Amino acid sequence: MTAVSTAAGVDLMTVRDLTVRFPRLYGNTPVVDRVSFAIRPGEVVGLVGESGSGKTLVSLALLGLFPRGSAVTGSVRLRDRDLVAASERERRALRGRSVAMVYQDALTSLNPSLTIRRQFAQIARLGGSRPATELLDLVRLPDAARLLASYPHQLSGGQRQRVLIAMALARDPDLVVADEPTTALDVTVQAQILDLLLRLTAEVNFSLLLVSHDLGVIRHAASRAMVMYAGQLVEAGPTQDLLDRPRHRYTAGLVAAGRSLEAGGPVTVIGGAVPSPDGFTPGCRFAGRCDAALSDCVEPLVAVSEGDRWHACRHPQGRAS
Ligand SMILES: Nc1ncnc2c1ncn2[C@@H]1O[C@H](COP(=O)(O)OP(=O)(O)OP(=O)(O)O)[C@@H](O)[C@H]1O
Numbered sequence: 001m002t003a004v005s006t007a008a009g010v011d012l013m014t015v016r017d018l019t020v021r022f023p024r025l026y027g028n029t030p031v032v033d034r035v036s037f038a039i040r041p042g043e044v045v046g047l048v049g050e051s052g053s054g055k056t057l058v059s060l061a062l063l064g065l066f067p068r069g070s071a072v073t074g075s076v077r078l079r080d081r082d083l084v085a086a087s088e089r090e091r092r093a094l095r096g097r098s099v100a101m102v103y104q105d106a107l108t109s110l111n112p113s114l115t116i117r118r119q120f121a122q123i124a125r126l127g128g129s130r131p132a133t134e135l136l137d138l139v140r141l142p143d144a145a146r147l148l149a150s151y152p153h154q155l156s157g158g159q160r161q162r163v164l165i166a167m168a169l170a171r172d173p174d175l176v177v178a179d180e181p182t183t184a185l186d187v188t189v190q191a192q193i194l195d196l197l198l199r200l201t202a203e204v205n206f207s208l209l210l211v212s213h214d215l216g217v218i219r220h221a222a223s224r225a226m227v228m229y230a231g232q233l234v235e236a237g238p239t240q241d242l243l244d245r246p247r248h249r250y251t252a253g254l255v256a257a258g259r260s261l262e263a264g265g266p267v268t269v270i271g272g273a274v275p276s277p278d279g280f281t282p283g284c285r286f287a288g289r290c291d292a293a294l295s296d297c298v299e300p301l302v303a304v305s306e307g308d309r310w311h312a313c314r315h316p317q318g319r320a321s
Contacts, residue, residue, distance in 0.1 A: 011039065011040055012041045012043075012078070012174055012207055013077065013078055013099075013207070014038045014076075014077040015035060015061070015076050016036050016075045017034045017035070017073070018032055018035040018073075018084075019033055019034055019073045020061070020066070021071045021072075022067075022069050025069070031057060031231050032054040032058055032061075035074075035228075036074075037233060042205060042206075043207050043223060043224065044201055045210070045223075045225070046218035046221065046225040047211045047226050048211075048228070048254065049227055050254075053230060053231065054230075056179060059179050059209065061076050062099055062175065063095050063101055063177065064083035064086065064092075065095070078175075097127065097171045097172075098175065099174065100169070100171065100176050101168065102161075102165055102181045102197075103164065103179055104179055104181065104184055105184050107153070107157075110163065111152070112151065112153060115149055116132075116147055116148050117148035117149060119163075119167065120135070120148070120170070123167055123170045129170070130169070130172070135167070135169060138169065138200065139163070139165050139169075139196060140162070141166070158186075158189040158193060161184075165181075172204070172206075173206055174206055174207065175206060176206050176208050177208075177209045178209070178211065179211045181197065181210070182212075183213075190217075194217060197210075198221055215243060219243055222239050223239060224238055224239060225243070229248075234248045234251070235247055235251045243255055
């Protein structure tokens with residue numbers, strides 16, 4: 001495992017040996033296994049990995065969110081506070097203020113029965129330091145009066161995602177965790193939202209952890225990238241180096257899979273790492289092999305080892321044999 005280490009005292013967030021288990025489900029087998037990295041102020045870091053590799057659990061841990069039934073060890077230090085050791089009350093106080101999250105699907109993240117104005121008001125009650133109109137301006141949403149009076153379903157996907165980003169910035173966080181922030185959007189809107197997020201990191205001055213299965217997004221946006229596989233951080237480093245000269249064979253597989261997809265090549269096999277009482281079982285989460293065409297696939301790109309071979313993969317459900 002390659003840990004990212006930076007000079008002590010400079011880092012904003014330092015994760016050391018973060019391990020997450022679900023004892024009642026998987027016994028002693030961790031689903032996140034001794035993950036260590038650091039994020040510096042103002043830095044954009046990419047986190048990639050196949051479905052089920054642990055990206056979301058790591059992202060949530062940065063907000064001090066630990067799912068029910070999980071047993072968490074290691075440390076997640078935000079400046080001088082350890083979120084793992086902190087009480088739930090302390091974690092709640094830090095959440096949103098120091099670290100905020102932008103989720104993939106704005107439609108489900110926003111409350112469908114409240115106007116955007118009411119949703120901003122709720123955040124203001126939690127201690128939001130910027131008025132809604134200023135936040136909407138920041139995310140380049142014109143016509144604030146009309147927008148604030150709207151319900152989420154009355155906005156376009158891109159507008160909703162901008163609203164979500166505005167809400168994440170309401171309390172001036174030091175770190176924003178964006179979990180697949182553009183995946184649910186049209187391709188042209190994806191690029192706009194990504195560029196907006198990047199511009200805001202400099203303008204508003206926050207660090208960004210960008211979780212994505214899309215290597216193009218990571219290459220474009222992140223100066224440093226980390227790769228997760230089966231719960232472990234298997235490789236980390238400057239993005240360009242990591243993607244051009246991957247050292248870990250999973251990263252090499254992921255890069256090759258990405259190229260195959262870009263070239264419009266066929267998508268062959270789905271795979272994943274399924275935690276079981278005996279440890280991680282490499283293989284498909286749903287079934288064995290699949291020769292589905294790309295157009296039949298519905299899940300984000302993953303790559304999988306099958307012996308020494310690596311494959312471009314998408315969701316094969318219904319097509320697996
Ligand atoms: N609340 C939970 N209870 C039990 N197991 C969980 C829970 N959350 C995650 N897991 C398991 O932990 C592993 C890592 O999950 P996680 O959601 O972090 O993966 P991921 O890399 O974010 O995947 P995806 O890209 O599909 O979102 C998976 O095997 C998942 O089934």
